[in-house]
Amino acid sequence: MQYLKDEVRNCIEEQALKEFKEFGYKGASIRNIAKKANTSVGNIYKYFHSKEDLYESLIGSLYHKLMNYIEQFNKVDINDKAEYIFYGLMEKIIEIFEENSTEIAILFNKSQGSKYDNCKNTFVEFITRIVTETTTYKLSLQGKKLKDNFIIYLLSYSMVESMSMILQEKEDGTEVRKYMLSIIDIFFMHIDEHLNID
Structure with missing residues (x-):
C-alpha cells in the first residue's frame, strides 16, 4: 500500500x-x-541506501536551490541596476531560509563529515565577492578605489556565523526572516565609511 x-x-x-x-x-x-x-x-x-543517502534526500535539493541563486548572482553585470537585482535574488534566498529553517540550520551548523561540509565557507566567499564587486563599482563612480576587501571579508564571515546562530536558535520562519534582515542591515549599512579606500 x-x-x-x-x-x-x-x-x-x-x-x-x-x-x-x-x-x-x-x-x-x-x-x-x-x-x-x-x-x-x-x-x-x-x-x-545509507546515512549519506538519507541526508542527501533531506538537504540536497535545498543546497542546490541555494547554489542556483548564487549562480544567478554570478551572471549579474555590475552596473546601476545590479543592486536592485541583488536585492531581488537575496529576497529569494531569505525566503528559502524562512521556509526551510530546520534544514538550513542543519546545512550550516551540522554538515561536518558530509559533502556539504564547506557550505558556510561558500556563503562567506559569495557574500564577500558580491559586496566587494558592488562596493568597487559604487566607489569607481566617485573616482575612488577600494584598497583591499579585508573588512568586507570579516563582515561576511561574521554575518554567516550570525546567520548560523539564528538558524540554530530560532525555528519560526518569520522570526528567522526578521533577524536575517536585521543583521544584513547591521553588517552592511554604511559599509563604505569603514573601508580602506584610495
Missing part, C-alpha cells in the same frame, strides 16, 4: 531531521532514527 509506504518514509525523514539537527551528520545514528520512527534499521535501508 503506497499510503503506508509514504507515511513510513515521512516518519523516517521527520525523525532524521531531528537527529541531524541534534547530533549533526557525523554523530547521527541510523539506529536512533529507526527507534524514534518505530521501525527497524533494515526497513530504513529499504528507503535509503
Whole structure:
C-alpha cells in the first residue's frame, strides 16, 4: 500500500531531521532514527541506501536551490541596476531560509563529515565577492578605489556565523526572516565609511 509506504518514509525523514539537527551528520545514528520512527534499521535501508543517502534526500535539493541563486548572482553585470537585482535574488534566498529553517540550520551548523561540509565557507566567499564587486563599482563612480576587501571579508564571515546562530536558535520562519534582515542591515549599512579606500 503506497499510503503506508509514504507515511513510513515521512516518519523516517521527520525523525532524521531531528537527529541531524541534534547530533549533526557525523554523530547521527541510523539506529536512533529507526527507534524514534518505530521501525527497524533494515526497513530504513529499504528507503535509503545509507546515512549519506538519507541526508542527501533531506538537504540536497535545498543546497542546490541555494547554489542556483548564487549562480544567478554570478551572471549579474555590475552596473546601476545590479543592486536592485541583488536585492531581488537575496529576497529569494531569505525566503528559502524562512521556509526551510530546520534544514538550513542543519546545512550550516551540522554538515561536518558530509559533502556539504564547506557550505558556510561558500556563503562567506559569495557574500564577500558580491559586496566587494558592488562596493568597487559604487566607489569607481566617485573616482575612488577600494584598497583591499579585508573588512568586507570579516563582515561576511561574521554575518554567516550570525546567520548560523539564528538558524540554530530560532525555528519560526518569520522570526528567522526578521533577524536575517536585521543583521544584513547591521553588517552592511554604511559599509563604505569603514573601508580602506584610495
